[in-house]
């Protein structure tokens with residue numbers, strides 16, 4: 001296990017330098033950890049791959065105090081600096097896509113390409129996130145599993161691949177409640193609706209046609225606001241990189257290499 005102390009936090013990461021020219025950084029969604037990107041294994045033939053657990057998730061440190069998308073964006077930049085990675089491609093899903101938008105707005109000079117999947121300029125409502133925080137404060141993380149399953153996967157995928165579903169929902173059950181709540185506040189507070197025009201990096205937006213959290217409509221809005229962007233959709237719910245692993249990876253490969 002590799003851990004770097006950067007930006008005043010211990011970040012757990014895996015950097016696989018396969019000897020390629022380009023680096024691709026993957027950023028997890030709320031309640032998941034770096035292993036959610038095991039479904040993108042085919043991309044190791046084309047990129048050096050850096051995955052990491054967002055602060056408060058997986059084996060990264062759960063620091064005290066308020067988390068913001070700026071803090072999480074600076075964690076990425078500090079981790080890249082630590083590994084001497086000057087320029088990179090970045091792919092984030094959902095909360096990871098919020099971090100990607102922050103990087104596109106504030107650190108475009110570090111990005112070659114940006115991929116933001118199953119995300120929105122603003123995800124959910126303040127009341128919805130405060131209710132989720134209250135729920136976590138009064139229940140066990142395992143009590144989030146059933147609701148997450150419904151948001152993350154289509155019913156068809158749950159029937160056909162129950163073991164894959166369990167692998168992902170185990171991640172939320174094992175997430176620290178403090179870390180989860182701190183990251184819920186990040187998602188609640190991030191709002192890029194007025195700033196997306198500042199993103200100049202070529203951007204690929206991936207939506208899931210069955211995603212009821214961050215919908216195709218949210219993807220269309222991102223596409224309209226980010227000048228140099230393309231929008232594609234996969235037949236999937238929220239975790240489209242798992243449900244349509246091959247299609248997701250191929251979209252990334254074609255976009256970066258085109």
Ligand SMILES: O=C(O)CC1=CCC(=O)O1
Pocket residue numbers: 028029030031093094095096123148151187213238
């Ligand atoms: O609510 C969920 O589990 C879906 C989600 C919203 C932000 C995120 O990263 O995941």
